[in-house]
Amino acid sequence: MPRVTSKDVAREAGVSQTTVSFVLNGRDEHGLSAETRRRVLETANRLGYVPSGAGRALRKGQSNVVLCVVPDFPVAEAMEQFKLALGRSLGEAGYACVYLHHAGTATPLAELWQHVQPAVVVAFGSLPAADAQLLHRAEIPLLDGVFTPGGTGLTGLSQEDIGRLQIEHLAARGHRHIGYAAVDDPRERPFCLPRLEGATRACRDLGLPAPQVVSMRYSRDSARNAVVEWTHGATPATAVAAFNDLIALAVLASCRTQHIGIPDDLALIGVDDLPVGSLAVPALTTIGMDLTAAAGNLTAGILAAVGAPAPAAPSGPDAGGILALIQRETT
Amino acid sequence: MPRVTSKDVAREAGVSQTTVSFVLNGRDEHGLSAETRRRVLETANRLGYVPSGAGRALRKGQSNVVLCVVPDFPVAEAMEQFKLALGRSLGEAGYACVYLHHAGTATPLAELWQHVQPAVVVAFGSLPAADAQLLHRAEIPLLDGVFTPGGTGLTGLSQEDIGRLQIEHLAARGHRHIGYAAVDDPRERPFCLPRLEGATRACRDLGLPAPQVVSMRYSRDSARNAVVEWTHGATPATAVAAFNDLIALAVLASCRTQHIGIPDDLALIGVDDLPVGSLAVPALTTIGMDLTAAAGNLTAGILAAVGAPAPAAPSGPDAGGILALIQRETT
DNA sequence: CTGAAAGCGCTTACAG
DNA sequence: CTGAAAGCGCTTACAG
Numbered sequence A, B: 001m002p003r004v005t006s007k008d009v010a011r012e013a014g015v016s017q018t019t020v021s022f023v024l025n026g027r028d029e030h031g032l033s034a035e036t037r038r039r040v041l042e043t044a045n046r047l048g049y050v051p052s053g054a055g056r057a058l059r060k061g062q063s064n065v066v067l068c069v070v071p072d073f074p075v076a077e078a079m080e081q082f083k084l085a086l087g088r089s090l091g092e093a094g095y096a097c098v099y100l101h102h103a104g105t106a107t108p109l110a111e112l113w114q115h116v117q118p119a120v121v122v123a124f125g126s127l128p129a130a131d132a133q134l135l136h137r138a139e140i141p142l143l144d145g146v147f148t149p150g151g152t153g154l155t156g157l158s159q160e161d162i163g164r165l166q167i168e169h170l171a172a173r174g175h176r177h178i179g180y181a182a183v184d185d186p187r188e189r190p191f192c193l194p195r196l197e198g199a200t201r202a203c204r205d206l207g208l209p210a211p212q213v214v215s216m217r218y219s220r221d222s223a224r225n226a227v228v229e230w231t232h233g234a235t236p237a238t239a240v241a242a243f244n245d246l247i248a249l250a251v252l253a254s255c256r257t258q259h260i261g262i263p264d265d266l267a268l269i270g271v272d273d274l275p276v277g278s279l280a281v282p283a284l285t286t287i288g289m290d291l292t293a294a295a296g297n298l299t300a301g302i303l304a305a306v307g308a309p310a311p312a313a314p315s316g317p318d319a320g321g322i323l324a325l326i327q328r329e330t331t
Numbered sequence C, D: 001c002t003g004a005a006a007g008c009g010c011t012t013a014c015a016g
Helices: A006-013 A017-024 A034-047 A053-060 A077-092 A109-113 A129-137 A159-172 A186-206 A220-231 A245-257 A275-279 A291-305 B006-013 B017-024 B034-047 B053-060 B077-092 B109-113 B129-137 B159-172 B186-205 B220-231 B245-257 B275-279 B291-305
Strands: A065-070 A096-101 A120-123 A178-183 A212-216 A239-242 A267-269 A286-289 A323-326 B065-070 B096-101 B120-123 B178-183 B212-216 B239-242 B267-269 B286-289 B323-326
Touching (some): A017 A034, A065 A077, A077 A096, A096 B077, A120 A291, A159 A239, A159 A267, A159 A286, A159 A323, A178 A186, A178 A220, A178 A245, A212 A220, A220 B275, A239 A245, A245 A267, A275 B220, A275 B245, B017 B034, B077 B096, B077 B291, B120 B291, B159 B239, B159 B286, B159 B323, B178 B220, B212 B220, B220 B245, B239 B245, B245 B267
Parallel strands (some): A065 A120, A178 A212, B065 B120, B178 B212, B178 B239, B239 B267
């Protein structure tokens, strides 16, 4: 069965292709009669007409696709929710949001984005210079490093604030000597560094000593060494802020084998609000994020980049309230 | 800067557009001279020519994009690795693999696939009938329910075999009364049901009583009730096969609060080989999967669906060896 | 108020 | 061995 084209609709409705296009794209200024409009709509519907993306893209020079390039972040609940939310809010704005997952530098992005002539490319993490240049040449707007910039970026999600919030909570519970559990994985650096930076600054602002940073992996051995460092120094830490929930869970497990009581000997706070966190014994205190709001902010940025009218923004990028402390039993 | 087209390359190289197309698509049968070929290639390269996806798609009626539709599966390490691996192997075959993430039935797929005129649509999980019909009309091959079919499907990854492997391991360790920890989340049903089915059949084949199934959520309370059911019956279970590692971790946590020793009072095996599993105390025994191989199998199926020549298949779809027992401390 | 025509960039049957 | 021309489906400036 051959494809139904706008020409078919035009013939069937007894109008020209031009009229079909005008009706379907809602271009009112040409003042089409209500009757013509109705007939075209009815016919298109009856024939099951779906405009050709290729035809439109060829003509307009760009498609309605937003291509999100995702490096191989360690799997995170948060990332998945964010993707879902972004797809939804871009969908409402008439854009299709597709994801390109790639590991390392193996993928020749050059050969990929040409297939999907995207209206925008959004890079989570940052793109190799060669790819960025290619996009530049093709005049495809690139939103780079969405999650990594110094400030809150386009999502309104500040990594610094996450670290700050952790410290503020621990300080409010009376802790002064605080350890920071960083992660020893280069792929996580874009998140870990700014969180640590925020934590460090918060300590300074509160008049506390700088956090005692230990870098570790997601393993029990690694966590054990870290715990030893925090607890056996001249001024032992009484609380630890972990880069994320997984690291916090590793610390938690190691404390059990070392018979260190949580939260009494050592308080602990993670980031992400993973479901597993509530399963731990004791249940993990953590920082949660409103990813729907963050995705909404990014959508506004994307639409601005394509020059589309901004949607009825429910909140500005700095409306705050994206982060929330979730207190359970480890603090 | 306007786009570099094949016409530009042709003019610059002093040949026709036809010749450029032939050279770039490697159509040898026309017997182009080596010199012409070299000059075209060099020119294309120098000008930074990248063929227009839209132009090609319009002409050929389909693009080089494989669109994978992913419902909101609970986040799983396994799924992410699989996506990465699939992108890689399709990339090698010259196809771009993009993912469309959607939650529930909210997304009007109808309006999405038209933007990206995909060569194939691969549905992880199954598609609403309306969407399937739309694709059918457009003559876009649909690989539906990739993970759900009765057999091994296109990935060679049999959910039944996973359940069977768990039971065989527990039986080999001497267990006869086995509990099964199912999950109470409709989104997981496509995985949970066949795994349970495989476990049940394995018990039958081994002459063991059917597993005592308890359905639970990812919470400690829920796990506590499950553990009570398994341990307080007339013939208490001595081992539990869990739907996945997360469920197993919930059971593990609950056993600790109930002072049930693992593995002595109750052995436990999960599925997925999550990193957190090795952090647990005791470390979790589980089933791992070779997702690169599984993705390779699916790629072969996709290429067959588009009528492309199969790649140099390193292994048939039933080459086995995709699943592996990873024994740690809970069995 | 509506339509005929051009052109986006590509591939390929056909003609030399 | 190489090229001129048609046509994929769309949108839009232009002409009535």
